[in-house]
Amino acid sequence: MNTDLSSEIRKICREEGFFKTGFSKIEELKKESDYLNQWICEGRNADMNWISNTAGKRGNPRLIMDDAVSMISLAYLYDTPCEHKDDKPKISRYAWGKDYHKILKKKLKSACAKIEALEPGIKTRAYVDDGPVLEKSWAVKSGIGWQGKHTNIIEPEYGSFFFICEILVNKELDYDRPADDLCGSCSICASACPTGAIYEPYKLDANLCISYQTIENRNEIPSHINTDGWIFGCDICQDVCPYNKKKFFTEDNLFLPNPLHFNKSKEELSSFTEEQFNNIFSGTPVKRTKFTGWKRNLSKTINN
Ligand code: B12
Ligand code: SF4
Ligand code: SF4
Structure with a gap:
C-alpha cells in the first residue's frame, strides 16, 4: 500500500475544495453492470441512448484507461443557504448558479497536475459527469457515502447535495472501506416522489422522473407527468431525506442563485425573450434545456 502517496493526494484534493476523498481499487463492476444492463433492457433510461451506447465502458474503467489501478472519488458541496419559494416555479439546487462541469473540471485539472508532479510516471484521467463512468457505484466503493433509496449518494454527515467527480490513476493507493447503507426502514423519498419514479427502492425510472423530463427530454412532456412546479430538475426526493436536514x-459563491431568475413568477420567467434567456443562463446548467425546453417546462408548471 502506498500510504505517503495516498495522504498527499488527500491533501491536494482537500486544497481544491473537495470535502471528501475516497480511494477504491479498479476492477470490473460485475454486479453493477448487470443492474445497469437490466435497467437499460427495461427501457428505464428513456431516450438517453448515450448511456446504453457506452454501457460496456461504464462497467469497466480499464476500457477508458487501460493502465488504471485506482479510482479517486471526490465530493463537492453545491447547496447554498438560499431557499426557493414553494409558490414560484422551481429550479433544482444544483442548477442555481454556474455550470459545475466547468468549475469542477478546472479544479480537477489542477489536482491532476499536482498529483502527477508527486512521483515520476503518475498518469491520471479525470471526469465530472462527463465520462462513461458509474460515478455513484465508485463513490460507494470509495467510502464517500451509500446509495440511498432515491438512488443518489448520501454522505452520513453532509447529506446528498454534492457533486461526484473522479480521478483514475495508474498507482496503487490505500483503499477505503465501502460505505454502509443507512436508509434502514425509511422510504420517505419514494412516498414523496409525485410521479412514482422510484418504482422500487434504489431504482429509478427516468421516464417518470421530473428531472429527466425537464432537462434531458427533447420532446413533449407526456401529459400524465405532473412536474409539480419544477421547471428544471427536481429536488423533492432529496429535500425530504432526513440526512439533508442538517445544512x-x-x-x-459560483453556486449562488442569480437574482435575475431566482424566485421569479411564472409570468416574469415566461416573458424572457430567447436573447434574455441566453444571456441570463449563459454558462449555467439551465442552458442545456435550450429556449424551447424552457418555454415547454414553464407552460407545464402549475406555479405562478
Ligand atoms: C443518467 C443520469 C441521470 C438520469 C437518471 C438518474 C439515475 N438515477 O440514474 C436523470 C436525468 C433522471 C438524473 C437526475 C438527477 N441527477 Co443525475 N446523473 C446521471 C448520470 C449521468 C448517470 C447515472 C447512471 O449511471 N444511471 C444508470 C442507473 C442504472 O444507475 P443508478 O440509478 O445509480 O442504478 C443503480 C442502482 O439501481 C443500483 N441497484 C440496483 N438494484 C439495487 C439494489 C440495491 C440494494 C442497491 C444498493 C443498489 C441497486 O445498481 C444500478 C447501477 O449501479 C450521473 C453521472 C454518472 N456518470 O454517473 C448523474 C448523477 C447521478 N446525477 C446527479 C444529480 C445531482 C442528479 C439530480 C439530483 C439533478 C436534479 N436535481 O434534478 C437528479 C436526481 C434524480 C434521482 N432521484 O436520481 C449526480 C448525483 C450526485 C449524488 N450525490 O449522488 C451525478 C452523480 C452527477 C455528478 N457527477 O454529480 N440523472
Ligand atoms: S427527482 Fe423528483 S421526480 Fe425524480 S425521483 Fe426524485 S422526487 Fe421523483
Ligand atoms: S429519504 Fe429515507 S429511504 Fe430515501 S434516501 Fe433518505 S434515508 Fe434513504
Missing part, C-alpha cells in the same frame, strides 16, 4: 453549504 452544510458550499463555500463556492
Whole structure:
C-alpha cells in the first residue's frame, strides 16, 4: 500500500475544495453492470441512448484507461443557504448558479497536475459527469457515502447535495472501506416522489422522473407527468431525506442563485425573450434545456 502517496493526494484534493476523498481499487463492476444492463433492457433510461451506447465502458474503467489501478472519488458541496419559494416555479439546487462541469473540471485539472508532479510516471484521467463512468457505484466503493433509496449518494454527515467527480490513476493507493447503507426502514423519498419514479427502492425510472423530463427530454412532456412546479430538475426526493436536514453549504459563491431568475413568477420567467434567456443562463446548467425546453417546462408548471 502506498500510504505517503495516498495522504498527499488527500491533501491536494482537500486544497481544491473537495470535502471528501475516497480511494477504491479498479476492477470490473460485475454486479453493477448487470443492474445497469437490466435497467437499460427495461427501457428505464428513456431516450438517453448515450448511456446504453457506452454501457460496456461504464462497467469497466480499464476500457477508458487501460493502465488504471485506482479510482479517486471526490465530493463537492453545491447547496447554498438560499431557499426557493414553494409558490414560484422551481429550479433544482444544483442548477442555481454556474455550470459545475466547468468549475469542477478546472479544479480537477489542477489536482491532476499536482498529483502527477508527486512521483515520476503518475498518469491520471479525470471526469465530472462527463465520462462513461458509474460515478455513484465508485463513490460507494470509495467510502464517500451509500446509495440511498432515491438512488443518489448520501454522505452520513453532509447529506446528498454534492457533486461526484473522479480521478483514475495508474498507482496503487490505500483503499477505503465501502460505505454502509443507512436508509434502514425509511422510504420517505419514494412516498414523496409525485410521479412514482422510484418504482422500487434504489431504482429509478427516468421516464417518470421530473428531472429527466425537464432537462434531458427533447420532446413533449407526456401529459400524465405532473412536474409539480419544477421547471428544471427536481429536488423533492432529496429535500425530504432526513440526512439533508442538517445544512452544510458550499463555500463556492459560483453556486449562488442569480437574482435575475431566482424566485421569479411564472409570468416574469415566461416573458424572457430567447436573447434574455441566453444571456441570463449563459454558462449555467439551465442552458442545456435550450429556449424551447424552457418555454415547454414553464407552460407545464402549475406555479405562478
Ligand atoms: C443518467 C443520469 C441521470 C438520469 C437518471 C438518474 C439515475 N438515477 O440514474 C436523470 C436525468 C433522471 C438524473 C437526475 C438527477 N441527477 Co443525475 N446523473 C446521471 C448520470 C449521468 C448517470 C447515472 C447512471 O449511471 N444511471 C444508470 C442507473 C442504472 O444507475 P443508478 O440509478 O445509480 O442504478 C443503480 C442502482 O439501481 C443500483 N441497484 C440496483 N438494484 C439495487 C439494489 C440495491 C440494494 C442497491 C444498493 C443498489 C441497486 O445498481 C444500478 C447501477 O449501479 C450521473 C453521472 C454518472 N456518470 O454517473 C448523474 C448523477 C447521478 N446525477 C446527479 C444529480 C445531482 C442528479 C439530480 C439530483 C439533478 C436534479 N436535481 O434534478 C437528479 C436526481 C434524480 C434521482 N432521484 O436520481 C449526480 C448525483 C450526485 C449524488 N450525490 O449522488 C451525478 C452523480 C452527477 C455528478 N457527477 O454529480 N440523472
Ligand atoms: S427527482 Fe423528483 S421526480 Fe425524480 S425521483 Fe426524485 S422526487 Fe421523483
Ligand atoms: S429519504 Fe429515507 S429511504 Fe430515501 S434516501 Fe433518505 S434515508 Fe434513504
